Amino acid sequence: MTLSILYSAFLLSAIGVVAAIILYIVSKKFYVYEDPLIAEVEDILPAANCAGCGSPGCKAFAEKLVGTEDISELFCPVGGNDVMKMVSEVLGKEVAEKDPTVAVLRCQGGCDVRPKTTEYQGPRTCSISAMVYGGETDCQYGCLGDGDCVNVCDFDAMYMDEKTGLPVIITDKCTSCGACVKACPRDILEMRPRNKRDLKIFIGCLNEDKGGIAKKACSVACIGCSKCEDICPKDAVIMDNNLAYIDPIACTLCRKCVVVCPTDSIIETNFPPKKVKVAKDKPKVDKTKVDKPKEKVQSIKKTTDA
Amino acid sequence: MLKTFPKGGIHPKENKLTSSESIKMMPTPKAVYVPIAQHIGIPAEIIVERKEKVKKGQVIAKSGGFVSSNIHTPVAGTVTKLDMIIDSSGYKKQCIVIRTDQKDETNHEILDFPLKKEIIMNQKDILQHITDFGIVGLGGATFPSHVKLDLKNDNHVDCLLINGVECEPYLTADHRLMLEKADEIIVGIQILMHALHIKKAIIGIENNKKDAVKVLAKACKHDKRIKVAALQVKYPQGSEKQLIKAILKREVPKNGLPMDVGVIVHNVGTIYAIYQAIQHNQPLIERVVTVTGKNIKDASNFWVKIGTPIKDLIEEVGGLPEGTRKIVNGGPMMGKAIKNTDVPITKGTSGILVISSEEASRKEAKNCIRCGECVFVCPMGLEPHLLMNLSEKGMYEKASYEDITTCIECGSCSYVCPSHRPLLDYIRFGKSIVKKLATEKN
Numbered sequence: 001m002t003l004s005i006l007y008s009a010f011l012l013s014a015i016g017v018v019a020a021i022i023l024y025i026v027s028k029k030f031y032v033y034e035d036p037l038i039a040e041v042e043d044i045l046p047a048a049n050c051a052g053c054g055s056p057g058c059k060a061f062a063e064k065l066v067g068t069e070d071i072s073e074l075f076c077p078v079g080g081n082d083v084m085k086m087v088s089e090v091l092g093k094e095v096a097e098k099d100p101t102v103a104v105l106r107c108q109g110g111c112d113v114r115p116k117t118t119e120y121q122g123p124r125t126c127s128i129s130a131m132v133y134g135g136e137t138d139c140q141y142g143c144l145g146d147g148d149c150v151n152v153c154d155f156d157a158m159y160m161d162e163k164t165g166l167p168v169i170i171t172d173k174c175t176s177c178g179a180c181v182k183a184c185p186r187d188i189l190e191m192r193p194r195n196k197r198d199l200k201i202f203i204g205c206l207n208e209d210k211g212g213i214a215k216k217a218c219s220v221a222c223i224g225c226s227k228c229e230d231i232c233p234k235d236a237v238i239m240d241n242n243l244a245y246i247d248p249i250a251c252t253l254c255r256k257c258v259v260v261c262p263t264d265s266i267i268e269t270n271f272p273p274k275k276v277k278v279a280k281d282k283p284k285v286d287k288t289k290v291d292k293p294k295e296k297v298q299s300i301k302k303t304t305d306a
Numbered sequence: 307m308l309k310t311f312p313k314g315g316i317h318p319k320e321n322k323l324t325s326s327e328s329i330k331m332m333p334t335p336k337a338v339y340v341p342i343a344q345h346i347g348i349p350a351e352i353i354v355e356r357k358e359k360v361k362k363g364q365v366i367a368k369s370g371g372f373v374s375s376n377i378h379t380p381v382a383g384t385v386t387k388l389d390m391i392i393d394s395s396g397y398k399k400q401c402i403v404i405r406t407d408q409k410d411e412t413n414h415e416i417l418d419f420p421l422k423k424e425i426i427m428n429q430k431d432i433l434q435h436i437t438d439f440g441i442v443g444l445g446g447a448t449f450p451s452h453v454k455l456d457l458k459n460d461n462h463v464d465c466l467l468i469n470g471v472e473c474e475p476y477l478t479a480d481h482r483l484m485l486e487k488a489d490e491i492i493v494g495i496q497i498l499m500h501a502l503h504i505k506k507a508i509i510g511i512e513n514n515k516k517d518a519v520k521v522l523a524k525a526c527k528h529d530k531r532i533k534v535a536a537l538q539v540k541y542p543q544g545s546e547k548q549l550i551k552a553i554l555k556r557e558v559p560k561n562g563l564p565m566d567v568g569v570i571v572h573n574v575g576t577i578y579a580i581y582q583a584i585q586h587n588q589p590l591i592e593r594v595v596t597v598t599g600k601n602i603k604d605a606s607n608f609w610v611k612i613g614t615p616i617k618d619l620i621e622e623v624g625g626l627p628e629g630t631r632k633i634v635n636g637g638p639m640m641g642k643a644i645k646n647t648d649v650p651i652t653k654g655t656s657g658i659l660v661i662s663s664e665e666a667s668r669k670e671a672k673n674c675i676r677c678g679e680c681v682f683v684c685p686m687g688l689e690p691h692l693l694m695n696l697s698e699k700g701m702y703e704k705a706s707y708e709d710i711t712t713c714i715e716c717g718s719c720s721y722v723c724p725s726h727r728p729l730l731d732y733i734r735f736g737k738s739i740v741k742k743l744a745t746e747k748n
Contacts, residue, residue, distance in 0.1 A: 117646070122728055128734075132731075133397065
């Protein structure tokens, strides 16, 4: 009895020793040198593997950072300036400093302000319905509401608002990886700089149609009236194709444009309410104007389907 | 046993309600909306200005490149707007709005051309005429015809196939055209044979149009080079590759063209348009459109000016019936639902189909049960269930390896799927992404 225990113990240790020797030889023979810096840099990176930097994962990005001479064009949007500073200390290379950004939704066309004129029965993904036609409403620039952006978000920073049918971005969770911007077939999502208090002013519309048509399709559409352009003291508003765009760098967040917008299509976030006027966060719904296109819709009721 | 293509195919209910209705003349509309992108390839460039007076048949948009086509005004009148309107793609596209001049007689005269048999033009002029008069494939793909006829030296074409198959259910535009303009079509074929030195032409017609087979066979009796082939009724026989396989037993290589196997295929509608262009100097400004649907009162076929809004046509057949759910531009298999009735008729519109709610609704998609029906019916020998999954999961490289780009989008797989899975939707999407990635790579 004792003997068999001894035998097996001896045999197992012998196998162990032999295997150890083989492993040692193999590890020496097939040794691959890896820059220890890569592991060090990888530890600093956020390990989100979101591909926001353009590389497939954090390890690949670390290799790229160590391997490239000039890394001033490389940037980890998730880690931001803090992480890049640490990387710069480890590698001794200069890094660029970028303003932190956050994704914003440039469409306010919820179900209440942008009436549906057709019905789509195909697969519910934005990419397919965008390929088939201009969307269920009369606005062919706005949100399709099938949530491709929500599906690609790795950080749970987005959800679909069931009331409006539009995606909502949770600014605190957004790491500005840019996955949603790539996923959106309509380019509605945009990366905009965020300052300390996350104050932002931007046009919540992409409709390039002429004013009347745009307004008919959606009551909070930008009608291209240029009022914001006229009032802006810094020339931060650019008018192009019946559509205003606020340049985030030139904008000083004075909020003058928000007040003059006749369709409430300029969105301001996280500002304290103004003392005199009511904050224009919520778009007012003009019932009479919304109902008008609906009547027309009934006479030409039909659906688009692939 | 009649000829047909060997692989796959389905036989949907024919529903050819309008096959006995002769082609009526659609009155000239008050205004026409002519899109500048009516063909595959580069959109045409507008060469008219606002408030400019145009004569019937005048070029209003010039071909933008080699794979492009001229566009002519179908009516005499004044250009009122260069506007963006929704076309059959579902998006707003540039179009030219022309208000018809009601006093101008050319708008209302019904042109009755006598049959002109002798071909006096030389080959070069024929091809130039086809280019100038904006002839595109009228079967639905709207591929500019002069590109198809531009033979390179190493291509030896020995056979001209005429596509009179019309395998889509409901549509009867080509059928009626063959019955009413048989002699003209034969002359059109002779023109092409003369221009390209082709010694053989075969007209392929499905056997559900026995009268057309008879009429055309009688019309081409005097010309031994032209034959009529009756084909077994099977969808999608009207597809170029399937038609070549059915009649000539030749297989077009993957990513190849019919030219590679020595064949050129043209639709009967295109042949008639070529006849009009060469013999009577008529640009492509009108075409035959079937307006049909089970609940439509006076469903019929019409000669329609390009740019006529679909609502005019629907009024002509007695208005939209109650319970209409969908209006499809084209046939029920490959056509596309339109967004509103302001969409104009373009060169590619072969039919307008009005579908009621019972017929139109999609059933809820369930899980794939691995029955293999889609593989069985695919005329290209693909595995639709696999392609759908690959495209849904974003595995485009694998999908490209599985030849997703050879899909002809006939929709047979979606038609037979017992689980009502949106196979074609995903395959079409995957195909577009694979094509995009391929062009980016180059």
